Amino acid sequence: MKMKKTKIGLLGCGAIGEEVALFIDNQLKNKAVLHGICDREEEKSHALKNKLKSKPVICDMENLFKECDLLIEAASIEAANSALKNALKHKKSLIVLSIGALLNNRNLLDLADKKNINIYAPSGAICGIDGVGALSLGNIKTIALKTSKPPQGLVGVNYLKQKNINLLNLKNEMLVFQGGVSEAIKYFPQNINVAATLSLAAGNKNVQVQIYADPKVKTNIHQITIDAQETNISITVKNAPSKNNPKTSAMAILSTQNLLKKIFSSVKIGS
Numbered sequence: 112m113k114m115k116k117t118k119i120g121l122l123g124c125g126a127i128g129e130e131v132a133l134f135i136d137n138q139l140k141n142k143a144v145l146h147g148i149c150d151r152e153e154e155k156s157h158a159l160k161n162k163l164k165s166k167p168v169i170c171d172m173e174n175l176f177k178e179c180d181l182l183i184e185a186a187s188i189e190a191a192n193s194a195l196k197n198a199l200k201h202k203k204s205l206i207v208l209s210i211g212a213l214l215n216n217r218n219l220l221d222l223a224d225k226k227n228i229n230i231y232a233p234s235g236a237i238c239g240i241d242g243v244g245a246l247s248l249g250n251i252k253t254i255a256l257k258t259s260k261p262p263q264g265l266v267g268v269n270y271l272k273q274k275n276i277n278l279l280n281l282k283n284e285m286l287v288f289q290g291g292v293s294e295a296i297k298y299f300p301q302n303i304n305v306a307a308t309l310s311l312a313a314g315n316k317n318v319q320v321q322i323y324a325d326p327k328v329k330t331n332i333h334q335i336t337i338d339a340q341e342t343n344i345s346i347t348v349k350n351a352p353s354k355n356n357p358k359t360s361a362m363a364i365l366s367t368q369n370l371l372k373k374i375f376s377s378v379k380i381g382s
């Protein structure tokens with residue numbers, strides 16, 4: 112019997128969206144089809160469609176959710192906020208990349224759980240989410256995240272302008288932010304998905320976040336320290352940027368592709 116392919120819809124045709132679309136087109140073609148794509152810049156949708164064999168329809172968010180079974184948000188926190196509402200309205204599974212939206216909408220996540228709607232957050236740019244998830248059932252005392260970025264990775268962040276923090280000609284590392292996860296997401300929405308993912312995986316625990324601008328580093332470095340009754344974890348991840356967006360790590364793309372692979376495989380490795 113021929114299996115019906117899952118129709119996937121993609122919101123956001125940027126650095127992550129493009130690579131994920133190509134992966135679906137090439138690696139998942141027996142089980143899924145990229146049915147629809149949507150970007151607020153229509154030329155980006157057209158450029159991506161031209162690179163794909165599946166020739167997805169270009170549509171708005173509402174139609175994307177109406178027509179597809181599994182949706183992927185790889186756009187922005189605002190887009191993810193609307194995508195979550197649409198997932199609930201149309202009872203569709205959703206993979207969210209702009210993780211701050213999940214922290215801001217915990218009530219919608221509770222509703223999704225009640226309605227049996229699957230909401231996925233890939234591990235993204237970090238490792239160890241499996242361990243944090245396991246410890247969410249144990250006794251976590253503290254979670255700390257130190258993120259170091261090259262100064263150009265923080266260009267355009269409003270918080271830094273408001274605080275008159277000038278990163279031009281920086282010679283040594285500088286602590287530009289210290290605070291809890293909610294504040295980190297508010298002030299650094301595009302830079303700190305990692306903190307939000309850690310917090311959610313830990314069962315909505317706070318994460319003590321420090322962000323450093325460091326002219327001596329070429330990549331985004333995340334140092335994660337977890338103190339729990341059952342174990343202590345220290346992880347350092349040194350991420351190379353993706354080829355199309357220096358703010359996005361190549362690992363975040365691979366992690367999303369791997370999540371898709373896991374969803375469509377009957378053998379699932381790792382918790």
Ligand SMILES: NC(=O)c1ccc[n+]([C@@H]2O[C@H](COP(=O)([O-])OP(=O)(O)OC[C@H]3O[C@@H](n4cnc5c(N)ncnc54)[C@H](O)[C@@H]3O)[C@@H](O)[C@H]2O)c1
Nearest residue numbers: 123125126127151185186187190208209235236304359363
């Ligand atoms: N979870 C993680 O670890 C992780 C890692 C990196 C990036 N991200 C997040 O994933 C998202 C995508 O990252 P990217 O590197 O692909 O970004 P990108 O800027 O390369 O691409 C985003 C695309 O989405 C489109 N877009 C933005 N808002 C939209 C809206 N409201 N409706 C429709 N289209 C919209 C843009 O036009 C752009 O083409 C960002 O929010 C980013 O912060 C998450």
